[in-house]
Every structure is written in structure tokens, then in C-alpha cells.
Amino acid sequence: MMNKQPVGAHYGWKDWMIQRVTAVIMLLFSVAVLGFLLINGGVGYGEWKQFFGGELVRVLTLMFLMSVFYHAWIGVRNVLLDYVKPLWVRLTLQVVVVLFLAGCSIWSVSILWGR
Amino acid sequence: MASPPVASGKLTPKVRPKYYDLNLLHLPMPGLVSIFHRITGVAMFLFLIPLALLVFQGTLDSEASFATWKGYLAHPLVKVVVIGFIWAYLHHLFAGIRYLLLDLHIGIDIAPAQASAKVVLIAGLIVTAIFAVRIW
Numbered sequence A: 001m002m003n004k005q006p007v008g009a010h011y012g013w014k015d016w017m018i019q020r021v022t023a024v025i026m027l028l029f030s031v032a033v034l035g036f037l038l039i040n041g042g043v044g045y046g047e048w049k050q051f052f053g054g055e056l057v058r059v060l061t062l063m064f065l066m067s068v069f070y071h072a073w074i075g076v077r078n079v080l081l082d083y084v085k086p087l088w089v090r091l092t093l094q095v096v097v098v099l100f101l102a103g104c105s106i107w108s109v110s111i112l113w114g115r
Numbered sequence B: 001m002a003s004p005p006v007a008s009g010k011l012t013p014k015v016r017p018k019y020y021d022l023n024l025l026h027l028p029m030p031g032l033v034s035i036f037h038r039i040t041g042v043a044m045f046l047f048l049i050p051l052a053l054l055v056f057q058g059t060l061d062s063e064a065s066f067a068t069w070k071g072y073l074a075h076p077l078v079k080v081v082v083i084g085f086i087w088a089y090l091h092h093l094f095a096g097i098r099y100l101l102l103d104l105h106i107g108i109d110i111a112p113a114q115a116s117a118k119v120v121l122i123a124g125l126i127v128t129a130i131f132a133v134r135i136w
Helices: A013-038 A046-050 A055-085 A087-112 B029-061 B063-074 B076-103 B110-135
Strands: none
Touching: A013 A046, A013 A055, A013 A087, A013 B110, A046 A087, A046 B063, A055 A087, A087 B029, A087 B063, A087 B110, B029 B063, B063 B076, B076 B110
16 A cells, blocks of 8 residues: 655655764864864954865865755754645645755855855 | 453543643653754754855955954844854754764663753753853
């Protein structure tokens, strides 16, 4: 019998795993950045601009942000699965969330490399 | 539905309706950690992601806009909001570490699970306090 929903959880362990892998990536990045901020305090524009001028920093920051967006997608989808029962409402909200996060991804690239 | 087996000749009636204690303040520690993990996650999705990107863009844009944003962030009300987001981030992070450890079957018995929930709640508040002092 087929009783699975087209906007269900896809019933696999892939998202479960990605949720944890992205969590570890964010954890490592957060410890580095929060630790730096706690020790050094505020930075001036020159240092800030120079820091994000480095290609490695840009790539690592984008990896962090992509982890945030993917992690947010899985988390918010799980919340919607719990509380939003009508299929069309759920699907619509899921599309809005995906578009928003896709937009944030493009915005991030533009911030990091756009100027 | 199949009728339940009747051994003694009479059924013990279930107490209906059943009431669950849905007051957040009455939740056990792991329950508090869990619901705060969910609330902070949704709040960060809705507000922190767009706001953080806005600040990130603004501070990298030019020396002038960097100064403008620094001015905004110096406002006491903004500082309170920032500290709120710092707590949300840290609570979500510490609770997440606890869940990763539980996934690895570390601390899954009831006593350590309750203890680690307490550690998560307190650590989130303490580290937030450290950042709050640093910001102020």
C-alpha cells in the first residue's frame, strides 16, 4: 500500500546525516570565529575588509553559510511537517523556504565576491 | 478493531480524557532544551539569517557604511537584540552538541541525560553572559 506523501520527509537517512555533517562544519567554524571575537574584540574596517579579501577565508565562509542554509532547510522542513498538516499549505511554505534560502545562497556569493 | 482479550472477566477502564501538562515551565530539563532548540532554530531562520547577511554586506561595502553599522550596533536596544541572538545561537549550538553525543550513545541513560540537559541550559546562559559583558 502506498501511503507516503509527496511532500513528506523522503523517508531516508540522507537528510538526517546532512543535518549532522553541516552541524559539525558550523560548530568548527563557530568555535574559531567566536573564539577570535572573544579574544580580540572588535575590528576596524581595514582589518575586516582585508580578512574577507583572502580567497581561503571566502571559500570557508561560503562553506559555513551553505551549511547554515542546508541545515536551516532540513530543520524548518521538519518543523513544518510537525505543525502544518494541509498538504497545499505545507508545500507552499516549503517552496517559500527553499526560494528564500536559495536567494540567501546567491546573496552570500555576491557579498563575498561581488566587490 | 479486534476486541481486547478478557482474562478476568472485566476490563480496567482507561481514564479518559487524559490531560498532558503542556506548560513549558513544567517540562523536565531535556524537554526544555528540546523546545528551546526548536524555537531558537526557527527564530534564527526567520530573523538572524537575513539580518546577519545584511550586516555582513553593510560592513564590507565601504568604510562609511561600516561606520554606519557600527553606530547602529552601539545602540543599547540593538545590543539587547544582539545578545538575544547570541543566546539563541549558543543554546542551539550546545543543545546540538548534546544531540550529537546522544546519537553516539553517549549519556543516553536518564541520569546523565538530565545532567547534560542542565549543563546545556546553564552553559548557554554563562557564555552569553560573557559575550554580553564583552559587548557592553
